[in-house]
Amino acid sequence: MTSGDSILDSLEELDDFSDSGSDYETTIKSKKRRKRAMLGPQPPKKPRRKAAQKVMSNHSSSPIPSSVDPSVQQRQVSRGRSRQVSPKRVRRVNEGNQDISAENIYEAVCSGKSAMVTLVDEWLDSYKRSREAGLLVLINFIVQSCGCKGVVSREMFDSMQNAEIISTLTKEFNEDSVNYPLSTPGPQLKRFKSGLCEFAQVLVRSSQNSFIYDEYLFPSLLSLLTGLSDSQVRAFRHTSTLLAMKLMTGLVKVTVIVSVQLQTTQRQYDMENSKRMHDRASDRLEELQARVSELRENKEELSSLMNATFRGVFVHRYRDRLPEIRAACIEELGLWLKTDPEDFLNDGCLKYLGWTLHDKQSPVRLQCVRALQGLYQEKEFIGRLELFTSRFKERILSMVLDKDPDVAVEVVNLLLLIQQRTEEGLREEECSHIYPLVYASHRGLASAAGVFLYSKLKSVISSDNQENLKSDNAAFFQILISFYIQSEFHEHGAYMVDSMWGVAGSELRDWETMTTFLLQEAGEEQDKEEGALIELMMCAIRQAAQATPPVGRTQGKKMVTHTDKYVHISLYFMEQWSMGASKMSVLFDYSADARKVSLLLKAPLYFDLEMYNSHLDLLLSQVCGIVEKHTELAVLQACAHLASALCSDRYTFSSRAHLAFSQLMDGLSECFSTYLSELLQVSERVHVAYTRTHLLYKFINTWIRVMQSNDITVVLFVAELKCLKKEVRLFSRVCQTCLSVNQPDIRDQAFELLCDLLLLYSVNSVRSEPALQSLVHLPSDSLRSELAAFLLDYVFTDAEDAEPDGTLGEEEVKISLLQRKRNQLAGYCKLVIYGVLDLTAATDVFKHYSKYFKDFGDIIKETVSRSKLINPVQSAKTVCLSLQQLYSEMLTEDHSRQDLLEIRDLAKRLAMSFGVDLNRIRKPLVALHTDGVRFAFRESWEGEKQHPNVTFLEILSEFSFKLLQQDRAQLVTRDSWLYSSSIHSSLHTPALTSTVQKQPAKQLASRKPRATESDIGGSGLTELESEDEFISG
Secondary structure, three states: OOHHHHHHHHHOOHHHOOOOOOOOOOOOOHHHHHHHHHHOOOOOOOOOOOOOOOOOOOOOOOOOOOOOOHHHHHHHHHOOOOOOOOOOOOOOOOOOOOOOOHHHHHHHHHHOOOOHHHHHHHHHHHHHHOHHHHHHHHHHHHHHHOOOOOOOOHHHHHHOOHHHHHHHHHHOOOOOOOOOHHHOOOHHHHHHHHHHHHHHHHHHHHOOOOHHHOOOHHHHHHHHHHHHHOOOOHHHHHHHHHHHHHHHHHHHHHHHHHHHHHHHHHHHHHHHHOOOHHHOOHHHHHHHHHHHHHHHHHHHHHHHHHHHHHHHHHHHHOOOOOHHHHHHHHHHHHHHHHHOHHHHOOHHHHHHHHHHOOOOOHHHHHHHHHHHHHHHOOHHHHHHHHHHHHHHHHHHHHHHHOOOHHHHHHHHHHHHHHHHHOOOOOOHHHHOOOHHHHHOOOHHHHHHHHHHHHHHHHHHHHHOOOOOHHHHHHHHHHHHHHHHHHHOOOOOHHHHHHHHHHHHHHHHOOHHHHHHHHHOOOOHHHHHHHHHHHHHHHHHHHHHHHOOOOOOOOOOOOOOOHHHHHHHHHHHHHHHHHOOOOOOOHHHHOOOOHHHHHHHOOHHHHOOHHHHHHHHHHHHHHHHHHHHHOOOHHHHHHHHHHHHHHOOOOOOOHHHHHHHHHHHHHHHHHHHHHHHHHHHHHOHHHHHHHHHHHHHHHHHHHHHHHHHOOOOOHHHHHHHHHHHHHHHHHHHHHHHHHOOOOOHHHHHHHHHHHHHHHHHOOOOOOOOOHHHHHHOOOOOHHHHHHHHHHHHHHHOOOOOOOOOOOOOOHHHHHHHHHHHHHHHHHHHHHHHHOOOOOHHHHHHHHOOOOOOHHHHHHHHHHHHHHHHHHOHHHHHHHHHHHHHHHHHHHHHOOOOHHHHHHHHHHHHHHHHOOOOOOOOOHHHHHHHHHHHHHHHOOOOOOOOOOOOOOOHHHHHHHHHOOOOHHHHHHHHHHOHHHHOOOOOOOOOOOOOOOOOOOOOHHHHHHHHHHHHHHHHHHHHHHHHHHOOOOOOO
């Protein structure tokens, strides 16, 4: 049987072990146990040069045997060591050793300043003199490292079993504090943990040729650690598990060394034994045979120790409740798999890594992914990882979106190794999980995804057998542009460039290849590619010049000097941006394309503009020509920013730039005046628009002058106020006139300007400035009516069939229209909230709450909530008024049950806004019910049937479950007409009227409690359903 099979057979039994109540101890051969029991304590073994002759064979023993002798385990458990715990704290100094104590070791480990090899050698010297005393010092050091106040005495060590010792120590453990050395925050934790791990590693390394095989030190030590690792005390469990895992790692390394020695010695023996009889060296053959027997015995003993540690500690603690313990187990498992693949790298051990990929704690997942990275880095391991890869690849791919960015970064690095090292790699649909991460806000994750993307692009290029660097870079840009277009993350090129800057910086700084590609003759099908390349080139220029990440990403460590920022880029692009029409110029070539030229105009902002002194005239002429050609806002803004930079006083040529742009503005002003006079003669409507714009500009300037002129005289101030007031009135009338025009742009702009104007000159706005009281402008009744009519005609309507303008699709047009309507509704609601309009004006808003909840629900809900803060009673009356208006509109049309249900649904939504504090909303609810009941029982007009509005009570019942019992009685007493016995409704009896129909006094008294219970029971469900939606008034 091979070693790998032995491990797998052993591991198949591991899942049956329990996590609790384990007193598992190190498995040791029964013959060695009996030998030690007969001979008593023995000194450390010497190298077994004269071992007994054994039959030579080629099989290797697994370090993790698949079975355990029950008799051996039973004797192991029965073997006891113990001592009595003294009532006083005992000094941690072994009586038989005056050289080193547990305190000395602990202080040296905590300080991190002592030479660990010297410290271990001193302890080994004391162990040689008395192994019981030396082991006792080591045990007390472990107990102290756990943060326990108890001490193991010699009496306890000799008379008590490990379980009894641990139980006694647990009683003396300081349970008042949850801190212990391995949980102490700060640098002290790092020093102690590092020192403790180093102590365990040095101990194994110093004992690998002697004490590790004495059948006493390591079996006893691992037996104690196994018991402590199963303790309910977290400090015992954490510290002992960490030590056991580090000792196990050391044993694995020693096992590898012994395996190599065994193979070498076996090979030498086979060579010597294959010689003819008279050519053999008998002494040499005997020596090699004894050496092979000794190495085999050593390997078997190491396998026994590792098997006990793996099964007694790892199998239970890799799923411990404490994530630090689980992370330590997985970290060491990764080392075992990589150090000794012959014995550990199999499906039986890999399954623990696969299971841990689903751990809930990110530190554990992080250690698991890092362990897998170490395995996939080795090419010779790939064949053994095939089954694991196929089984857990889907989980690994999903972890690129891990909630912990550090885990996601390592997962992307792991997938890159899988892509590069395995034959199958990753399919394109699997790679699509990683590509979008180049746009992630986390810089580390984006950079890792950038490395993955770059590797994928280079592999595609290499498959095309490109020959030189130029063609490589050209092919790189073609593939990169194709990816950028297909990713559909446009306007985010800066994120992708920043992600790939560390790995593809040389390609992204190849300005010559990019400009050459742009200056080539291209057809219409390459228009998107050119636009994408220009956008990426601008992002690369910015990255090279400023070395700053895009918005949302942290600052990188690498900073470039001023020379690196500007000079190199400016030297190349100076000619490209300054050539005229007679030469190949990128800026001139794309001057007619608004989108592309608006991007290209940003490039000079990252250049050393002082270098353009000799080429300034050509650059200025190109910019001025672009301004004269285009009317697009983006192009004009880009030209304005560039002009502002060129006119800066820090440049010596700023006066020349000022002159050029002044001439440009004079020409544009003259052209504008000519066109304006022609337009005024053609259209009087345009004249009105011009007058409106002129007045707006004038009164804004006047307002600014008034607010800034603190030192003017009172006479001038009053004159300015009168002039401003007159212009405000005039502007308001102009905007009111424009509300009825058929041009949507003018109409919408007029409505928004009116909302802002009325809010700006409201009573609340000038309350803090008494001198400005005369500027208050209140809306007239006709204006109030027109504003409300505007809402009904143009806001609370179904989406219009807007025609796409060629640049926006149908969905974009709908979104733009909805956004404009939301802005208009918000402006009207502000007038209500800030007191410009009465609360009753909000009825036109409230009654559309249910019908247009999807589009405007948040705005209307906030308006209802704010109105309750202004005046709770009036707000409730307004809610009732809006319902009354809807009910009246329903009666004027064809009455249907469906319309009534829609109004009830609106009432239910509005009732949710009153909150759950019934005492707080008593007055508003009483006022609402009073108005509602009076509306329901108003006197009928001539020609109407009696009480035509009585069914309004069904709508009002949606609010009634919030009425207190005393308020219901008050309503009944106040509204005596409810006692009219002639009122009978065929509808379901509303909650409000269920107890108020005229009955004899006794019957009324007897029915009220039942009705109240019914109301409460019937409304309880509504109350619970509404708790998630309403906002407390």
